[in-house]
Amino acid sequence: MELRLYDTMTKEKRVFTPIDPSNVRMYVCGPTVYDFAHIGNARPVIVFDVLFRLLRHIYGDKHVTYVRNITDVDDKINDRAVRDFPGLPLNEAIRKVTETTANQFQADVAALGCLPPTHQPRATEFVLPRPDGKADMVTLIKQLIARGNAYEAGGEVLFDTQSMPDYGALSGRKLEEQKAGARVAVDVHKKNPADFVLWKLSSENEPGWDSPWGRGRPGWHIECSAMSAAYLGDVFDIHGGGLDLIFPHHENEIAQSRCAHGTSVMANYWMHNGFLQVEGEKMSKSLGNFFTINELLTTDRFGGRKWPGEVLRLAMLKTHYRSPIDWTVSSLEEAFQNIGNWNDALSPHALSNMPGSYALPDEILEAVADDLGFSKVIAQMHQWAKLSKTGDASAAKKLAGTADFLDLGRSGWDKTLQEFLFKTATDNALNSKFDELIAAREDARARKDFKESDRIRDELAAMGVVLKDGRDADGRPVTTWEIAR
RNA sequence: GGCCACGUGGCGGAGUGGUUACGCAACGGUCUGCAAAACCGUGUACUCCGGUUCAAUUCCGGACGUGGCCUCCA
Numbered sequence: 001m002e003l004r005l006y007d008t009m010t011k012e013k014r015v016f017t018p019i020d021p022s023n024v025r026m027y028v029c030g031p032t033v034y035d036f037a038h039i040g041n042a043r044p045v046i047v048f049d050v051l052f053r054l055l056r057h058i059y060g061d062k063h064v065t066y067v068r069n070i071t072d073v074d075d076k077i078n079d080r081a082v083r084d085f086p087g088l089p090l091n092e093a094i095r096k097v098t099e100t101t102a103n104q105f106q107a108d109v110a111a112l113g114c115l116p117p118t119h120q121p122r123a124t125e126f127v128l129p130r131p132d133g134k135a136d137m138v139t140l141i142k143q144l145i146a147r148g149n150a151y152e153a154g155g156e157v158l159f160d161t162q163s164m165p166d167y168g169a170l171s172g173r174k175l176e177e178q179k180a181g182a183r184v185a186v187d188v189h190k191k192n193p194a195d196f197v198l199w200k201l202s203s204e205n206e207p208g209w210d211s212p213w214g215r216g217r218p219g220w221h222i223e224c225s226a227m228s229a230a231y232l233g234d235v236f237d238i239h240g241g242g243l244d245l246i247f248p249h250h251e252n253e254i255a256q257s258r259c260a261h262g263t264s265v266m267a268n269y270w271m272h273n274g275f276l277q278v279e280g281e282k283m284s285k286s287l288g289n290f291f292t293i294n295e296l297l298t299t300d301r302f303g304g305r306k307w308p309g310e311v312l313r314l315a316m317l318k319t320h321y322r323s324p325i326d327w328t329v330s331s332l333e334e335a336f337q338n339i340g341n342w343n344d345a346l347s348p349h350a351l352s353n354m355p356g357s358y359a360l361p362d363e364i365l366e367a368v369a370d371d372l373g374f375s376k377v378i379a380q381m382h383q384w385a386k387l388s389k390t391g392d393a394s395a396a397k398k399l400a401g402t403a404d405f406l407d408l409g410r411s412g413w414d415k416t417l418q419e420f421l422f423k424t425a426t427d428n429a430l431n432s433k434f435d436e437l438i439a440a441r442e443d444a445r446a447r448k449d450f451k452e453s454d455r456i457r458d459e460l461a462a463m464g465v466v467l468k469d470g471r472d473a474d475g476r477p478v479t480t481w482e483i484a485r
Numbered sequence: 486g487g488c489c490a491c492g493u494g495g496c497g498g499a500g501u502g503g504u505u506a507c508g509c510a511a512c513g514g515u516c517u518g519c520a521a522a523a524c525c526g527u528g529u530a531c532u533c534c535g536g537u538u539c540a541a542u543u544c545c546g547g548a549c550g551u552g553g554c555c556u557c558c559a
Binding site: 011029030031032037038040041042043044045071074075076171172173174196197219220221241242243244245246247248249272273274275276277282318319320322323324326328330331333334337338341344373375376378379380381382383389390445448450453454457461466467468469470471480482 | 487488489490496497498499500506507508509516517519521522523524552554557559
């Protein structure tokens with residue numbers, strides 16, 4: 001088995017070879033915690049979570065280091081701090097804003113079945129030189145100035161893009177084209193319009209740190225250069241994030257890191273997930289189709305119901321990570337049905353509920369190792385579900401092993417399905433009324449009073465309850481019910 | 486305007502130079518008092534126009550279309 005990953009830098013799938021198999025290193029750009037994370041933010045978190053699990057499977061749990069940062073220095077955070085905590089000193093208000101949203105983010109992605117990364121550094125802790133000597137932004141900027149890759153002008157420290165001959169390699173942009181586009185703001189103090197800010201001065205009411213260039217705050221990109229170096233070194237294996245980060249964020253990270261460290265690459269593989277649309281349209285607050293992870297989990301804003309985390313996770317994984325994904329109610333319903341179907345397939349087999357009880361099947365390992373090819377995985381799971389229903393225990397175990405590897409919450413499926421179907425009938429009085437009616441109908445059927453039994457069925461149907469007549473293992477009639485979908 | 490990705494059956498979504506994705510829906514059947522559910526089975530699709538080839542949905546060129554980036558948005 002060899003792992004192959006698509007590398008944005010070379011635009012091709014390449015066999016993955018770690019720098020050090022005893023410590024495989026991956027960095028993914030995390031959220032800016034000015035607000036609750038939206039469902040689009042969840043995509044890279046889920047995708048790279050599966051890659052993390054795959055790497056752990058291949059190289060061993062103790063031999064993979066996954067870093068996902070939390071950006072807590074940002075102008076939007078400042079705005080929100082002023083809005084939400086007008087009485088507090090700014091720095092304290094900022095801490096409050098980011099604490100709440102960062103905690104919410106952790107809870108949300110945990111509900112989506114994502115493992116915590118090995119390290120989750122916060123940008124504010126890496127601005128100034130640190131007692132532990134880990135890389136920091138101010139030192140990085142000093143190095144860039146010393147090496148002639150950055151200059152001070154107009155109260156800012158700027159990266160000199162012309163000092164780097166192959167600037168733009170990741171995004172395929174050339175500096176001349178940037179000029180031709182003419183959309184880049186013309187700042188007189190910049191040597192080149194493409195030059196970007198490493199450090200900018202803060203006014204009185206903005207958060208700031210004392211630096212050799214005055215009290216100020218870092219530019220957008222430098223934090224990732226600092227935090228990746230701090231935990232993963234100057235050169236590491238995989239750097240991931242959303243497609244939109246290719247330019248300018250990752251391009252500029254590369255420029256900063258490579259020039260400061262004097263290396264020819266920053267990371268060996270650059271991976272980017274595609275964007276998410278909602279019902280065919282770009283998600284935006286103005287269109288009213290903007291949904292946070294938390295809203296999907298806990299409110300009925302999307303499709304009129306709450307969605308279990310594993311349904312959201314499965315829906316996300318059903319589309320290849322590099323393709324655009326259309327986030328629709330029907331796609332979530334389908335994911336829910338898939339889980340219901342798999343649960344039906346597994347329940348007769350009395351499998352262990354302990355995650356990890358069943359091995360990851362080779363077929364799945366091979367599919368996932370081919371640039372995270374989940375569609376093959378899903379197809380395979382359906383096939384095993386079919387076999388499992390015919391009594392094939394080894395297929396059931398493979399299905400369980402796959403669900404556990406992807407962390408689709410198998411041990412909780414029964415409960416999840418119950419809660420999901422009962423969404424309009426959570427109160428016990430109503431449930432026992434259903435049971436009474438069903439029992440009455442059983443009696444009527446036994447008496448062959450089909451007029452009465454059909455009347456009861458209609459009565460339940462009017463309440464949105466669908467009956468399912470079947471037989472148990474001994475061939476005796478059994479009636480179950482569920483909420484009409 | 487520049488750069489990039491993509492265009493597959495009713496829908497979603499893989500993949501391939503000549504052979505079955507898969508799921509949902511639909512249709513047919515079995516079962517059922519009748520339904521529903523469940524189970525079994527059915528589908529021959531690949532934007533358009535050229536080119537290469539014995540053969541293209543798959544390779545090349547063009548057209549049209551969609552989406553993304555080019556303003557700290559995953």
